[in-house]
Amino acid sequence: MANVEKLEAVLDYIRTHPEEHDQSVWADRGSCGTTLCFAGTAVVLSGYEILWDETTNDAYLCQRGPETGHIAEVAADELELSDVQANDLFLSADTFDDVERTVKDIINDEAS
Numbered sequence: 001m002a003n004v005e006k007l008e009a010v011l012d013y014i015r016t017h018p019e020e021h022d023q024s025v026w027a028d029r030g031s032c033g034t035t036l037c038f039a040g041t042a043v044v045l046s047g048y049e050i051l052w053d054e055t056t057n058d059a060y061l062c063q064r065g066p067e068t069g070h071i072a073e074v075a076a077d078e079l080e081l082s083d084v085q086a087n088d089l090f091l092s093a094d095t096f097d098d099v100e101r102t103v104k105d106i107i108n109d110e111a112s
Helices: 002-016 038-045 071-079 083-092 096-111
Strands: 025-032 033-036 049-051 059-062 067-071
Touching: 002 038, 002 071, 002 096, 033 038, 038 049, 038 059, 038 071, 038 083, 059 071, 067 071, 071 083, 083 096
Parallel strands: none
Antiparallel strands: 025 033, 049 059, 059 067
C-alpha cells in the first residue's frame, strides 16, 4: 500500500520548488543548479545522499549510511509503491502535471 503521506510531501516539495524539478533525469547538477525527478526528490527527502558521477554531473544511485541503491528502487521502497505505480510515476510521467495526476491516481486507488 502506497505511503500517501510521503507521496503528498514529495509533491508539495516539488510544487514549492519547481526550479529543482526535472522529470527527464534521476538527478542532474547542471550550470543552473541541481535538479531531481520525483524519485530523486523522494530519496533526498528520505535522508539519502545522491552519489554523483563527477564526469557527467548526473546520478542514478543514492546512499544512506551503508545502504546504496538505484534511485528508482529506493524511492519505490520509501514510497511503498508497487512496480506498476513506480513505473507510472517515475517513467511515464514527463511533466509536473503528469506527476501530479499520477500521484492523485495512486492516492485515489489506495482510498478505494
